[in-house]
Amino acid sequence: xxxxxxxxxxxxxxxxxxxxxxxxxxxxxxxxxxxxxxxxxxxxxxxxxxxxxxxxxxxxxxxxxxxxxxxxxxxxxxxxxxxxxxxxxxxxxxxxxxxxxxxxxxxxxxxxxxxxxxxxxxxxxxxxxxxxxxxxxxxxxxxxxxxxxxxxxxxxxxxxxxxxxxxxxxxxxxxxxxxxxxxxxxxxxxxxxxxxxxxxxxxxxxxxxxxxxxxxxxxxxxxxxxxxxxxxxxxxxxxxxxxxxxxxxxxxxxxxxxxxxxxxxxxxxxxxxxxxxxxxxxxxxxxxxxxxxxxxxxxxxxxxxxxxxxxxxxxxxxxxxxxxxxxxxxxxxxxxxxxxxxxxxxxxxxxxxxxxxxxxxxxxxxxxxxxxxxxxxxxxxxxxxxxxxxxxxxxxxxxxxxxxxxxxxxxxxxxxxxxxxxxxxxxxx
Numbered sequence: 001x002x003x004x005x006x007x008x009x010x011x012x013x014x015x016x017x018x019x020x021x022x023x024x025x026x027x028x029x030x031x032x033x034x035x036x037x038x039x040x041x042x043x044x045x046x047x048x049x050x051x052x053x054x055x056x057x058x059x060x061x062x063x064x065x066x067x068x069x070x071x072x073x074x075x076x077x078x079x080x081x082x083x084x085x086x087x088x089x090x091x092x093x094x095x096x097x098x099x100x101x102x103x104x105x106x107x108x109x110x111x112x113x114x115x116x117x118x119x120x121x122x123x124x125x126x127x128x129x130x131x132x133x134x135x136x137x138x139x140x141x142x143x144x145x146x147x148x149x150x151x152x153x154x155x156x157x158x159x160x161x162x163x164x165x166x167x168x169x170x171x172x173x174x175x176x177x178x179x180x181x182x183x184x185x186x187x188x189x190x191x192x193x194x195x196x197x198x199x200x201x202x203x204x205x206x207x208x209x210x211x212x213x214x215x216x217x218x219x220x221x222x223x224x225x226x227x228x229x230x231x232x233x234x235x236x237x238x239x240x241x242x243x244x245x246x247x248x249x250x251x252x253x254x255x256x257x258x259x260x261x262x263x264x265x266x267x268x269x270x271x272x273x274x275x276x277x278x279x280x281x282x283x284x285x286x287x288x289x290x291x292x293x294x295x296x297x298x299x300x301x302x303x304x305x306x307x308x309x310x311x312x313x314x315x316x317x318x319x320x321x322x323x324x325x326x327x328x329x330x331x332x333x334x335x336x337x338x339x340x341x342x343x344x345x346x347x348x349x350x351x352x353x354x355x356x357x358x359x360x361x362x363x364x365x366x367x368x369x370x371x372x373x374x375x376x377x378x379x380x381x382x383x384x385x386x387x388x389x390x391x392x393x394x395x396x397x398x399x400x401x402x403x404x405x406x407x408x409x410x411x412x413x414x415x416x417x418x419x420x421x422x423x424x425x426x427x428x429x
Contacts, residue, residue, distance in 0.1 A: 001120055001196045002137040004069055006144035007188025008114050011080055013148030013288060014181045015106060016249045017281035022084060022170055026098065030254050030265050030399060034387030036103060037250050041380030043104045047111040048373035049224075055116045056367055063198030065116035065123070072113025073189035077182035079106035084175040087168055111373075113189060119369045122357045123198070130357050131302055134350040135295045141349055142292025142342075144188070149285030151177040153278045163274050171274060223367050224374075230359035231372065233420040234352050238375035240413035241315065241348050246380040247406040248322060248341070250387060251399040253280045259400040260331050279331055283338050290342025291349070298346055302354075307422055311351040315414035318344020322407030326400055344410055355422045 020028075023036050051068055058064050083106060089098045117137070125133040155173035156163035165171040257263045257276035267273055294314075302310040321340020328334055353369070360368040387402065395401040 001124060001192060002117065002133075002140050003195075004073075004113070004189040004192035005117055005137050006140045007073070007185040008076075008110060008117070009141040009144035009288070010148040010188070011076055011106075011110060011181050011185045013145035013284060014080065014151070014178055015083075015103075015110075017149050017284045018152065018174055018177070018277070019083075019103065020250055020253050021277040022174070024253075025165075025168065025170055026087065027168070030251075030397060031388040031392040033250050033254070034384045034391075037246065038381060038384035041107075041246075041377035041384065043108040044111045044373055045377035045381070047108050048115040048369075048377075049367065049371050051112055051115045052119065052367040052369055052371065055119060056364060059200055062193065063196075065120045065198065066193045066196065068116045069113050069189050070193050072109050072111070073186050075109035076106065076113055077186045079109050080178045080182040080185065084170040084178045087170065113185075115369065115373065120196070120198070122353075122369065131307065131350070131354040132299045134354045135298050135346075138295035138298075138346050138349040139292045142288045142290075142295060142346065144184075145288030146285045146292065148177075148181055148184075149281050149283075149288055151180060151281075153282040153285075156278055163278060164271055173278075223364060224371050227368070227371065228359045230421050230423060231356060231368065233416075234356060234372075235375035237311075237315075237413050237416045237420065238352060238372075239379045240409045240416060241344075241379075242376045243379040243383045244319070244322070244406040244409035244413065245345075245348070246383045247387060247402050247409070250383075251391065251402040251406075252283070253277055254399040255325070255403045256280050256283075256331070256334070258398070259326075260329060260334070265397060276331075279334075283334055286335055287338040287342035287345055290339050291346035294343050294346040295350060298350060302351070307351055307355060308417055308420060311347050311355075312414045312417040314343045314347035314351075315410050315417065316344075318342075319407045319410030319414065322403050322410065324407075326404050355420065358423050359421075 019037070020033050023033060024030075028036060055065050055068050058067065060067055062070070079102070083102050086098055086102055121133045121137060122130065152163075152171075152173050155161040155176055156171075161173040161176060163171050163173045253276065254265060256279065257273055258265060261272055261276040263270065263272045263276060298310065298314075305313070317340040319340075321337040321344070324337045324340070325334060328337065352372075356368070356372060390405075391397060391399055391402055
């Protein structure tokens with residue numbers, strides 16, 4: 001049931017590891033990168049609750065969640081093909097509009113495909129299997145992200161595809177990676193659609209859905225106001241966690257390029273800059289690989305320590321990993337930083353959903369999983385608006401300090417976990 005997430009994260013990995021580089025090639029300044037990325041969380045904030053709301057109330061020959069998987073996959077694959085070929089639009093429109101538009105379309109498509117997957121696992125698994133279910137989902141996410149992140153590096157260094165292009169054009173190794181990502185995304189989703197069986201809603205659920213249907217989309221706002229206490233507590237953890245992740249995704253390429261490789265920010269198309277960009281994409285693959293392995297250990301760790309303590313310690317490892325990047329001058333040593341990030345990433349993808357699933361009504365699983373996305377998109381929006389001024393005026397255009405800030409935010413998130421009420425954790429850590 002979770003195999004489609006392999007394809008989704010394959011696409012996300014290409015976006016996270018290469019979008020800032022592509023936008024830089026198109027002419028974006030480093031202090032504007034966070035504004036480009038603003039389009040993605042804004043889109044997710046709108047799309048996920050709506051998809052969750054309607055997927056709770058949908059029943060077709062494909063089931064409840066699967067129609068949304070398939071539609072999102074088709075749109076997302078098209079967006080992945082389009083992004084590295086958008087250089088011709090830059091000659092017609094400002095880079096800010098082009099970058100924001102592409103990321104908005106891509107992220108909307110990803111969210112249409114992704115949101116129902118969280119609800120599907122919660123739909124089909126009992127409470128005592130959800131930690132394992134979300135961990136397996138996280139493992140598949142990690143595997144997809146590993147391959148997606150390493151693909152530009154594989155094409156360039158192992159196959160010999162050109163990694164440098166004329167100014168204003170995306171290198172061929174990146175373009176081919178996006179084409180492969182589009183194919184994998186679509187095939188993985190189709191596999192889940194074909195092989196997974198969903199069960200129709202009970203008569204009580206049908207009646208409940210009929211009553212709520214009269215409210216239409218206003219039901220989403222009603223559900224948001226009535227969200228459980230645990231969801232609010234997790235929201236604070238998510239705020240700091242996703243502010244850190246978003247900062248990492250936006251600024252790591254620039255930070256590694258300048259701080260480790262010594263490439264000036266103004267030099268976007270040189271061999272050194274592209275080598276740094278390929279290595280950052282590979283580093284993102286490493287942390288996703290670590291997360292895939294750690295995700296399979298996480299249920300055991302949570303069983304021994306309790307979900308809250310396991311979650312908190314994992315976030316701490318990620319915070320220390322990011323902060324350590326400031327003290328590293330050898331690109332190879334950055335691998336050790338990514339080990340900590342991968343441990344944190346596995347917990348972020350699995351633990352909050354395992355905790356949340358036990359705190360929300362089963363017949364509203366889709367809408368609450370969608371609303372929970374608010375606590376992912378809101379910190380990204382705040383970081384998008386604040387990131388540019390911070391890196392320019394506070395950090396004086398030295399993006400490595402943004403990475404240190406991201407590590408500090410993960411440590412704060414680890415502390416906030418301690419105050420979450422996990423209702424069905426057998427160990428009340």
